[in-house]
Amino acid sequence: MSDTARPKRTRRLWRRYGVTALFVLFILVLWQLILTWGHVPQYLLATPTEVLTHLKEDWSLILAPATWVTLKEVVIGFVVAAILGIGLAVLLHLFGPVRRAIYPLLISSQTIPIVVIAPILVILLGYGILPKLVIVALICFFPIVVNGLDGLRSVDDDFIRMMRTLDASRWAIFRRVEFPSALPAIFSGLKIAATFAAIGAVFAEYAGASGGLGLVIQSATPNLQTARIFAAILLLTIMAFLLFGAVSLLERLLVPWAPRRNTM
Amino acid sequence: MGRGSPTEAAPSAPRDGVGISFTDIRKTFGEVVALDGVTFEIERHSRIGIVGPSGGGKSTLLQVVAGLMDPDSGVVDVEGATDAKGRLARCAMMPQRDLLLPWRTALDNAIIALENRGVSRDAAREKARPLFEHFGLAQFEGVRPAQLSGGMRQRVSFLRTLMADKDVLLLHEPFGALDSITRGQMQEWLLGALGDVPRTVLLVTHDVEEALLLSRTVVVLSARPGRVVRVLHVGIDTRGGSRREIVTSPAFVSLKEQALEAIE
Numbered sequence: 001m002s003d004t005a006r007p008k009r010t011r012r013l014w015r016r017y018g019v020t021a022l023f024v025l026f027i028l029v030l031w032q033l034i035l036t037w038g039h040v041p042q043y044l045l046a047t048p049t050e051v052l053t054h055l056k057e058d059w060s061l062i063l064a065p066a067t068w069v070t071l072k073e074v075v076i077g078f079v080v081a082a083i084l085g086i087g088l089a090v091l092l093h094l095f096g097p098v099r100r101a102i103y104p105l106l107i108s109s110q111t112i113p114i115v116v117i118a119p120i121l122v123i124l125l126g127y128g129i130l131p132k133l134v135i136v137a138l139i140c141f142f143p144i145v146v147n148g149l150d151g152l153r154s155v156d157d158d159f160i161r162m163m164r165t166l167d168a169s170r171w172a173i174f175r176r177v178e179f180p181s182a183l184p185a186i187f188s189g190l191k192i193a194a195t196f197a198a199i200g201a202v203f204a205e206y207a208g209a210s211g212g213l214g215l216v217i218q219s220a221t222p223n224l225q226t227a228r229i230f231a232a233i234l235l236l237t238i239m240a241f242l243l244f245g246a247v248s249l250l251e252r253l254l255v256p257w258a259p260r261r262n263t264m
Numbered sequence: 265m266g267r268g269s270p271t272e273a274a275p276s277a278p279r280d281g282v283g284i285s286f287t288d289i290r291k292t293f294g295e296v297v298a299l300d301g302v303t304f305e306i307e308r309h310s311r312i313g314i315v316g317p318s319g320g321g322k323s324t325l326l327q328v329v330a331g332l333m334d335p336d337s338g339v340v341d342v343e344g345a346t347d348a349k350g351r352l353a354r355c356a357m358m359p360q361r362d363l364l365l366p367w368r369t370a371l372d373n374a375i376i377a378l379e380n381r382g383v384s385r386d387a388a389r390e391k392a393r394p395l396f397e398h399f400g401l402a403q404f405e406g407v408r409p410a411q412l413s414g415g416m417r418q419r420v421s422f423l424r425t426l427m428a429d430k431d432v433l434l435l436h437e438p439f440g441a442l443d444s445i446t447r448g449q450m451q452e453w454l455l456g457a458l459g460d461v462p463r464t465v466l467l468v469t470h471d472v473e474e475a476l477l478l479s480r481t482v483v484v485l486s487a488r489p490g491r492v493v494r495v496l497h498v499g500i501d502t503r504g505g506s507r508r509e510i511v512t513s514p515a516f517v518s519l520k521e522q523a524l525e526a527i528e
Contacts, residue, residue: 158359165330165357166377166428176376180367257367257408 046227051234054227062216062228067235069211073129073201074239077136081197082190084137085144089186092145093152094174103149110142114200118207132204132212139200140193147192151185152178184258187251194243198236282341283308283464284329284432289338291324297489298324299335304483304492308343308431311458311465313475313482317527321490322468326434329466330355342432343464356428360437362417364409370420371396371405377428392427399423399457415446422457435467439474451477452507472523473511476500482519484526494526 028048034040035047042050055063088106092099114135121131155178163173205214213232220228251258282305289302298321306312316322327333328340331351342351356377364373374395375388383391396405401419409417418438425433438454439447451474458465458478469475475482476498484494500515510516 156363158361159363159365161327161330161332162357162359162363163376163380164332164352165355165434166380166424167353168376168380172380176379177365180365255367257410 043224043226046230050227051230054225055231055234058228058231063213063231063235066211066213066216066232067239069129069209070198070201070205070213070236071239073132073136073204073212074197074243076129077133077200078140078194078197078243080133081137081140081144081193085141085189085193086148086186088141089145089148089152090174090179092149093178094170099149106142106145109138114139114203115207118203121204122208127208127210131207132201132209135204135207136197136200139196139203143192143196144186144189147189148182148186151182154185155181183255184251187247187255190247191244191251194247195240197243198240202236281308282306283310283343284466285339285341286325287339287341289325289328289335289340291321291328291333291335299328300489300491302338302485302490302492304495306464306466306481309462309464310481311467311479313467313469313479314485315469315472315475315482315523315527316485316490317487318470320485320487322470322485323436325485325490326357326436326466326468329432330357330434354430355432355434356425356430357434357436358422358425358438360440362409362414362421362441364417364420364424366409369406369408370401370412370416373409373420374423374427376424392423395423395427398460400453413446414442415450418442418450419453422454426457426461430463432464432466435465435469437469438467440469440471447471447474448507454478455507472520472527476516476519476523477507477510482523484523486527494523496523496526 032047032049035045046054088102092102117138118131118135121134125131125134159177159181160173163177168176201212202214202217205212206218209215213236216232217229220226220232284306286302286304289299290297291299302321302325314322314325324333328335329342329351331342331345331348331353334348339346340351342354345351345354364370365376368376371389371392372385374392375383375385378388378391379385393405396402399419399422401416401423404412404416404420409420412420422435422438425435439450442450455478465479467475467478472482476496480498482496482498483492484496485491486493496519498519500510500513500519505513
């Protein structure tokens, strides 16, 4: 059975990601050729092969420890934001007065630039992981709350009426109808947040850090080590991709009934 | 209370044999008068059909009975209960769309009222299983709604309403979303299903034939404002003979003509 399943699976994977892979390859080749033929100096823009070389050379001493630091900030910050964000969405949904009091504040909190509060948080909380977690969580929090709240509030009234004639309490309606039907929206929020998390970590490290990929980028910039900067960016991208993938996988497991359109 | 209403009986003491009584019901939505001066009685454990042009007050009437809304004036008495909460406790509604929860299997959809009342899931499932067989749903217990046909979904929806174990069943256009062939089959099925259980059944439909086939009394409501314009007693024995024989019999055709005439 697996003999016939295997090629089928490869074909499916190819149909899904083949075009993307080809396109990325095309860009990389083009990039490489333009830089080589145009004699662009390495400190201005690094070629893909130079980036790869640096990735290999700098890996064990610089990039691996930095990746580990940033990965921790991204993952923990994201999980904290997910728990608090979903919790707040539920709270705002269940208690109207709380929603009316807090929702405007929530929106205005997004107008405060993270770049401004990051250094303040570093002064307050030091150079350790804590201010990074706060900043990552601050960035991830908003899409989770907004999407979650939208999902909870957009449940069809007919479902709620039906549940009321079937003896459902407010809590039963929440737990058996509203929360499950909000799960797809909650997951869209989580997916958006997953792509923001790495950016948040870099912002936070820029404001003051003793390690991490953001710090690597920051210290490589004045030394014109462009290839190393790109290598760090590549690692950040991979990190965001993996987090996004993990959230998508979790969604498949928890919301198997949702109609799925292939977005990738 | 409606001024000068003929029956001044205390609403808390249900007269023998009266299931639901409407006394001078009026309900408006802004400028629109949905129901005006609606007065009639439904015998306990009888089946009554309410027909009328769409956009009339049929759905409003059903929601008023169910305790999902209160009339502006007048009294609705559902087996002794005149307050919304008491009515809600005595009625179960089968909605127009099946409104099955997509993440629950057919069996788990059917038991939701029991779960809402605090019955454990296992005990509720045990109670529902024999009914699945009885209602032609055997082997569909573990299937999710998305995999069921429209007719099957309506059966599960009816079963869910029945499992609530209320004395009053409110059927809101139960087969409105089905094609005419399936609808005919479902009407026959429902006729059998209702024959087994002594309940007061209130069926709202825009399909005159459906109302005559499934009810013993048919109340014709006018267009806005909704008033009772005709009450027809269906003296046909719907238990003998097939649906086709019944609906083509001269007595049935004449009743249908009277109802349609009243709607115009």
